[in-house]
Amino acid sequence: MTTPYWVAGRTSTGTDVVEVRSPFDGGLAGRTTTATAEDVEAAVSAAAGARAACAALPAHVRAAALDSVSRRLAERTEEVAALITAESGKPLKWARLEVARAVSTFRWGAEEARRWSGSLQRLDTDPAATGRMALVRRVPRGPVLGIAPFNFPLNLVAHKVAPAIAAGAPIVVKPAPATPLTALLLGELLAETELPAGSWSVLPVPNEVAADLVRDPRLPVVSFTGSVPVGWSIREAAPRKHVTLELGGNAAAVVGPDQGDEESLAWAASRIATFAMYQAGQSCISVQRVFAHRDVAAALTDRVVEAVEKLTTGAPTDPATDVGPLIDEPAARRVETWVDEAVAAGARVLTGGVRDGATYPPTVLTDVPADAKVSCEEVFGPVVVLDAVDSLDEAFDRVNASRFGLQTGVFTRDLQVAFRAAQVLEVGGVVIGDVPSFRADQMPYGGVKDSGTGREGVRAAMEDLTEERVLVLTGIAV
Structure with missing residues (x-):
């Protein structure tokens, strides 16, 4: 069986077959196909088109979708853990723990979606602003390109997807070439939700295609987890984009x-x-x-x-x-x-x-x-x-x-x-x-120096994916 990939919430299949094999014994973990150029364009176009709809999505809809993914992952723990082990070689005991962490990551995403409210700031601390108040909210910067590594093929994808959905940003996920199958299974669970078309895609593509996605102006945010040279090359290739990098270290x-x-x-x-x-x-x-x-x-x-x-x-x-x-x-x-x-x-x-x-x-x-x-x-x-x-x-x-x-x-x-x-x-x-x-997984996580810039952890990532917008109200009896 060939596992399809996901374009704007719908399945699709290309012609270039990718066999994913266990690094332990070479056994076949599964098959998928490389996303076609047409499907990549459709995914990016759909994400750009869904920008307003995702930002306007009620908090209860975002939270319900994330709760659903969390629940369904928990129900399918053994199946998902076995797939992680098959394609990455991660011992089953650690694969089960990764699934448990992803269950929590999506649950925290649901909780943060419900809390994502903004703040009021009184402005009459200065005489010139008497009768004024500011409502400060965070709004999505726009569609996100999420690039995930092989070592946590589920939970590090979750750390891209959950904050994006919670904050109201469409996301295009590029899983690692060595471990695409777990991310594609996650697509099955996302497809069970009521998220609008175009709000998410999962595309197995080679790195040269990812480079084109990094440069695409319709994806103004890039969230990358992976190697140091690749991470900083992304920053250099997209200097006008908001780029977050989690690049590792020698702890x-x-x-x-x-x-x-x-x-x-x-x-x-x-x-x-x-x-x-x-x-x-x-x-x-x-x-x-x-x-x-x-x-x-x-x-x-x-x-x-x-x-x-x-x-x-x-x-x-x-x-x-x-x-x-x-x-x-x-x-x-x-x-x-x-x-x-x-x-x-x-x-x-x-x-x-x-x-x-x-x-x-x-x-x-x-x-x-x-x-x-x-x-x-x-x-x-x-x-x-x-x-x-x-x-x-x-x-x-x-x-x-x-x-x-x-x-x-x-x-x-x-x-x-x-x-x-x-x-x-x-x-x-x-x-x-x-x-x-x-x-x-709920705490701010990230590094300094060559370990990157920006933070993961659901709420911290939501702040990275958004920017402040201020509404000033005039003639208010504070």
Whole structure:
């Protein structure tokens, strides 16, 4: 069976068949087709044509549609999770969690649609404006081009779609070429709603077509999640558009000197091991660098290695599997090359380090030079680098000595350290008592420096997709 794509809420099929295969064993996950040039034009034209209708859509209609998608995703959890696993190689346990997160993301979208009201501002604080009041509302900037990555083929599409619908903006979704099937299944659920024609499309297209969409003036907003070079090239190609970029990083965890008791060490080691390796490290907030105070570094290292070696690798369809393959063999070869380069420069492999096809084992490194790619670039693989530091100031300096700045985790019980970390760390978010990989889908999420610009999280994204419009009322008895 060939899965159709979605053009302005209706199914369509092209002639160029795309086979989507599992990165683990090459098994066929499904088929779809590349959207034709005619269908791409129809989708963009429909989005532009639906701009006014979507903006005027009553809040209860937007909320009902998002509630429906949330409910239907929950009902089809096992089917959707199995599809995520089949096309991305994500272990089933993590695929189920992704579905649960998307269920929540659409639910929060419904809640925010109901709360999206604007504010009143009295203007008579100045004598010249006596008798005047301002109604400040946010209105959609226009149709959105949402470009999603492969590592969360459902929830990162949800983070494009839910805020757009909640804010009243039409959206054209371009899923990742490696993982289009989950986004197309989401289209089935959107089609069950009462959203107006043209309010959404899901188009599997190659990247060169996406470049044309980026330049299309009928899509004045671009929301992109993906690689750094592509993200900034989008910004450069569309300087007059509103562009939001979530571009990843090399997230760090700092372990303070107050974490030397057994309970604290066990917690930190377990969390670092799990979230350095989950999804084969293919998360932009995967733990990549660890800076542990020298008082606890040796004990922490032993426990991290022990915890990593307990992780189960294997077939992603096995519910017991913790770590599956990377998205393809070239990705695994790149990780292998970076680790080998670090070892040649003096790094030591404490566990892992031997590739098998598209699978790279959970790997722990130490004594890694600061300029090695596995330390200063985004490895996007199951590799973590452990370093000892003499002070928290040194740790924070090491965190900041990066061109990225997405999130940082700080393991400490010291409130002063927590507030200092939030003040000095050059990142979009600081997580105290846990890894940088923690993300609540309703909170503002995004980075600084090469980690991008703008924020995800439903309400934060709605603000990015909209702009303020002021209505001044005159002759009002305030």
